[in-house]
Amino acid sequence: MIPFPIILSAPSGGGKTTVMRRVLAQRADIGYSVSATTRAPREGEVDGRDYHFLTPAEFRRKVGRKQFAEWAEVHGRLYGTLRSEVRATLKSGRHVMMDIDVQGARQFHAAFPESVLIFLLPPSGEVLLNRLVARATESREAHLVRLRAALEELEDVPRYHYVVVNDDLDATVRRVSAIVDAEEVRHERVPRVQSTTRALVSQLKSEIRRYANR
Ligand code: 5GP
Numbered sequence: 001m002i003p004f005p006i007i008l009s010a011p012s013g014g015g016k017t018t019v020m021r022r023v024l025a026q027r028a029d030i031g032y033s034v035s036a037t038t039r040a041p042r043e044g045e046v047d048g049r050d051y052h053f054l055t056p057a058e059f060r061r062k063v064g065r066k067q068f069a070e071w072a073e074v075h076g077r078l079y080g081t082l083r084s085e086v087r088a089t090l091k092s093g094r095h096v097m098m099d100i101d102v103q104g105a106r107q108f109h110a111a112f113p114e115s116v117l118i119f120l121l122p123p124s125g126e127v128l129l130n131r132l133v134a135r136a137t138e139s140r141e142a143h144l145v146r147l148r149a150a151l152e153e154l155e156d157v158p159r160y161h162y163v164v165v166n167d168d169l170d171a172t173v174r175r176v177s178a179i180v181d182a183e184e185v186r187h188e189r190v191p192r193v194q195s196t197t198r199a200l201v202s203q204l205k206s207e208i209r210r211y212a213n214r
Helices: 016-026 056-064 083-091 102-111 125-133 140-155 169-184 193-212
Strands: 005-009 030-032 068-074 077-082 095-099 116-121 162-165
Touching (some): 005 169, 016 169, 068 102, 077 083, 077 102
Parallel strands (some): 005 095, 030 095
Antiparallel strands (some): 068 077
């Protein structure tokens, strides 16, 4: 099996973190790439597990050293995917799943064209707005930033390979997992497909010859 990166995007509050955690808990063949960010940790978040929490100076230094496969400013904060995180997981033979915004997904896909892009769509405008409002920890301004970001994210849906309407958590988790299964057996990902097929063809041909000459 040839491991590949999987990107999950959704408007803020779209449930991608929950979906990703469930998929990761169910599948040992998928690892997670811990992103770096300059935003402050939320309650319960652990440095190195949820994010690598960096100062803006530390983040900029890593940008300068080209340590990010992609990075973007989201809601006024910097977020980025470390090449080292992605490489380490792929090297261990596991797919690597990431929760990144649309700008980052675009950059990442350019750097890793084999990646699979999945967009989680909220089932309705009402649900989307409720989820966005539900983050009551934020100021009015921060909230406006999120609404505008959600709008921008939705405009990028056509770039994604798959779109899953997240109306039911279990079904969404099943679908995302099924996408990974299907992508594993894409023609170009199957190891030695040409030589295996050639060997089968030549065996069949000699059998046909043997029978035809009887
Ligand atoms: P939050 O601050 O709520 O954890 O995440 C805010 C947004 O940042 C989400 O839309 C999430 O997808 C995005 N994000 C998280 N990690 C990364 C990353 O490594 N790169 C990019 N470009 N966006 C990220």
